[in-house]
Amino acid sequence: MHRRIDIAGHVYIALTLLFTVYGQLVLKWQMSHVGPLPDGTLRKLQFLLLQFLNPWIMTGLASAFLASLAWMAAMTRLDLNYAYPFMSLAFVIVMAFSVLFLHEALSLQRIMGTFLVVTGLVIMAR
Numbered sequence: 722m723h724r725r726i727d728i729a730g731h732v733y734i735a736l737t738l739l740f741t742v743y744g745q746l747v748l749k750w751q752m753s754h755v756g757p758l759p760d761g762t763l764r765k766l767q768f769l770l771l772q773f774l775n776p777w778i779m780t781g782l783a784s785a786f787l788a789s790l791a792w793m794a795a796m797t798r799l800d801l802n803y804a805y806p807f808m809s810l811a812f813v814i815v816m817a818f819s820v821l822f823l824h825e826a827l828s829l830q831r832i833m834g835t836f837l838v839v840t841g842l843v844i845m846a847r
Contacts, residue, residue: 750822
């Protein structure tokens with residue numbers, strides 16, 4: 722017997738992935754320009770709160786919020802144990818885009834580890 726595919730549920734998962742990936746990439750991109758975290762708890766907190774003035778940081782945080790809303794919508798339509806493995810695709814997408822857009826290094830170990838995650842997703846989805 723074939724299971725009917727819930728298109729809307731999968732669209733919500735795709736939106737969750739899109740917003741998650743965007744948020745991660747933008748936060749890394751912007752935080753790579755501000756220097757290291759200072760010493761001392763209060764100085765760390767001030768440093769991080771100051772980043773809220775950056776409009777790009779705000780879009781990254783808003784994206785995380787939108788990802789949460791999309792995930793909540795997905796949870797109204799799909800079982801968690803089915804939907805959550807799809808979130809591992811964020812690892813693959815972030816890894817690829819961090820190499821392409823942020824010029825980060827990519828090792829064989831990272832590629833192999835990510836391949837194993839994707840293999841697990843394929844097995845889970847069957």
